Amino acid sequence: MTCRLLVLYLLAENLSHGAGNAIFHSVRSRAGATIRKTNVQGVCMKRTLAPLGLATLTALSSIPALAALPADRIFYGDHIITMDPDQPAAEAVAIRGDKIVYVGDRSAAAELLGEQTKIVELGDRALIPGLIDSHGHVTMQARLIDYVNASSPPVGPVENIQDIQQLLRDRLASNPPAEGQWLMAYGYDDSLLAEKRHPTRADLDKVSTDVPIYMMHVSGHLGTANSAALEAAGIDENTPDPQGGVFRRIAGTNIPNGVVEEAATHTLMMPQFLASSGDTEKFKGQMLKAIDYFASFGITTIQDGASNMGDVAVLREMAANGDIEADIVMVPVARDLDVAEVARLKAEGYQGGVRIGGVKFVLDGSPQGRTAWTTEPYDENPEGVEGPYTAYPTVKPVDFKTQADELLHLGIPIYMHGNGDAAIDLAMNAVEEAFEGETLPDHRSVIIHAQVMRPDQVDRAKELDMVPSFYSAHSFFWGDWHRESFGDERAFHISPAKSALEKGVHFTIHNDTPVVPPDMMRLMWIAVNRETRHGVTLGADERLSPFDALYAMTQAGAYQYFEEDLKGSLTVGKQADLVVLGEDPLEAEPSSIKDIPVLETIARGKTIYLNSAGS
Template sequence: MELDLKLTGCRALTMDPARPAAHTIGIWQGRIAGLDEQVTDLPAAETVDLGGAVVLPGFIDAHTHLAWNGRRTIDITGLTTVAQILDRLTTPGTGWIEASGYDRRIMDHPLTALDLDRISGDRPVYVADLSGHACVVNSRVLKQLPGIESDGWLTENEQLAARTLRLPYSLDEITAELHESARQVLSEGITMCAEAGIGAGLIASSPLEAAAYQRAKLPIRVQLMVSAHVLHDVAAAPSDGIPRAIDLGLHTGFGDDMLSLGAMKLWTDGGMMARTAALSEPYQGTNSSGQLAESEELMRAAIIDGHHAGWQLAIHAIGDRAIDFTLDAVQEAQRQRPRPDARHRIEHCGLVRPEQLAQIAALSMIPVIQPTFLHAYGDDYSEIMGERRAPWMYRGRSFLDHGITVAGSSDRPVADGAPLRAIEFMVNRNSSSGRPIGPDEAITVEEAIHAYTLGSAYACRKEHVLGSLTPGKLADLVVLGDDPRTSDAIADVPVLATMVGGTFSFQRSS
């Protein structure tokens, strides 16, 4: 047997307890053929000496938004005055003016429709809030939204209504966005992304989104979560017990190792940044507790029907009240039809009261967390949660102590998507300003890497082929310039190369 490629001089952390370290990796037909003495004597078409570089399994981002991230809108990140924003938005052309990166919390005055009218003429304007849960539009857009009273600031369902006016994007536009994002994530060591919701809902681009992924032939692996909004009544045989499904009965697992259907995505509340995450007690210093996304009856029906139709569920729940609701609905679904390996996920799982930990464990649910949220926004989130609740945010240690599998993710572009940044936060629990946030929730570097490799592979039902450098698995790996286990600046460890299926798809130019 001749290997396609032999990597020598590796300091590999395989994440496989059966063989945790390796110096040589043999690759054949896109898979790991063997390690060390299993392959050292085999000939190889090509041998690459990595010169002692650290090698990890490719990072898997279990919740990200590739199309949204790659969208070429006017970037207003960091702008703090209305004048600065209007200046940036003044562009020649026709049709929609779209901007992103708005952060109402840092503005001297909040941006309004009347402000936008001053530069928009007859063009509709859509300024997306950083949170993904809100936007500002001009009067031209408001006029097309009868029944909505607003100064231009729209959240949740009102935002969705405004967004729907802009849709759909063309397949060409979406395809370009996807390639842009794939290039970026590869440079950060990511080999697979789970796209958190296509087809409908807040972050949808077109009802034909899956077609864009199919024809884009991206250099990364992608799993598509399908919005529960596309569930519809089906005339299945009564014995199937499936009242609603998506067309053709497609569900989680369909596809191949490059592109597959993942979970069904549901939304039960908003987010902390927009103060719309549903809490059991008000945001600190206010009398608002956020809100559930839709009526409990509607959301419960979607969870139960999705479960019956064979879907893994990925349920967006950030506030502890939304998590209460989610746990209750999943318990009911599992009671009606037990599916021990359903692996239902809680997307974000942002604020977990101590007593909810055992409930999450009992239902074998998987928190899909975004550690970088707390690096970037932890100071603000700590203020609005208050001293007692702040340590309950985006937990680490207490999940692991309860035997819960944790999956790492970014929610890019809501926060920076680099996995090493997230891993650093999971280990040191410091916000970007240095404020400790739930320091008791810190986990070890190996545990944090596990969350971004095997943990997220498990959350995507891919741990049999991904997540560790194990003979027989797909040859996805990342080559690093330093060892995160000994580095005191993990986020700054350089990504030297990223391999997907035995091919180096990214190599850092030196």
């Protein structure tokens, strides 16, 4: 076999998850160009593959050696969006097994036809790379399946506290918790309730004073409990506020009113989550449903941010049994971690679709909960708080920096939840101090959410090679609330994606499921339009083009995960992660992008979701 044929054969058949086996790495440079580098060991070492563009690969793909290996499926169409700058469009894409083996014109693709090859004529439908969830919580989504959904429209039915009370009464009547267990709910949003406040223990006591009730706020950073739950958790007027958290009190007293913030939620919520972990088989079933849910939105790589190591073990077991159909990147929370174990598991890479991607820190709270840590006071404080208010950190900065330094020097990526600009400062200081006096390595430390990011912090993200993962979904869901909390000057620059793009900062965008559903077309619509619930454009200068929003959900997501050689574009040799959409999102009216249906999701060459409309 000639060197040229050997290279082609490796491209077509032998690429795997390991970066060491990849022929080409494609990375979007700061200038938007493509950098290619060879990683073939012992193969044609005197030849350089760098000049080989996709046009060359397309020509090679028609030679008899590859024609003898028919494709499993060939997609033909006029709306194939590759997201590969070397070949942004194509007439055909072919896959075999779990790899893309051809991208190019229609005529040359005919060489890959075999008796068993399935031909897909796309027509007006679009083919795009598999979508990448850059931040979310799939295990939490799995566990919430059995909880009462107390969300407001468009996610749930709740408009006021009476609606919540009725939902809880209905659940107690139809499916009450077993003796000693709690009634759990999620998704309530004080910013959208008619009363504009959190339900308190007094409100929940009207549902039951015997059954413990706990509701998780939509942000996941606050919650509320009835008297029975507070008593069961041992929380009373003598309970002090924990480090990085608050038990809100009845005015003029020390008696908890049921509403809890940040670290204070752990006392109530975490025991219930851990209790549900005891039924492993039930959890596995919930996980399968959650993966299907993500796949229905075109997601082929899912994140589990703030994983616990027990869940890591369960998902690795499921993966070993072949039960994980999409890829899952798990990011354990930095709490009582065995760092050596995390390093070992990370080094293993994907095992049956599951891998460790880094370690997560939570540096502050949420802007919709008014617990994001800022340098300038809020324009409107949380209920019961007087005077200038900037919220607070949820970590001890010195301890956090020590942990971050250790992980970074072990080559373990760190993911730092930072909504407010004070938290973002802390994240950036930790990275800068860790590498002080050293050549900056390719660390790709992620700032999760990065909502109240100042212009100077965008510049600093560029200097430090940090990756903000913007919570772009907020512009629609809580944009109006942010205007009240921060004023227009700050609110209009929430999640400054366009500024990051113009300054050459690598960034991604996300939904943060289960806070909001993992609806990627709606996320794209929000990033492009930045329209609030009330129809206000929340900073026109921070809107992305449809292409740049799609890039942030594909190529940029792959870059964030150090997987740009494997995913993110329809490129020969990459993993066969593809999505069929009902319409081309780059040609659709920007206002209608959210309505484009996902018709089929293909992960590792297999269909894992099929909408009947797309069959």
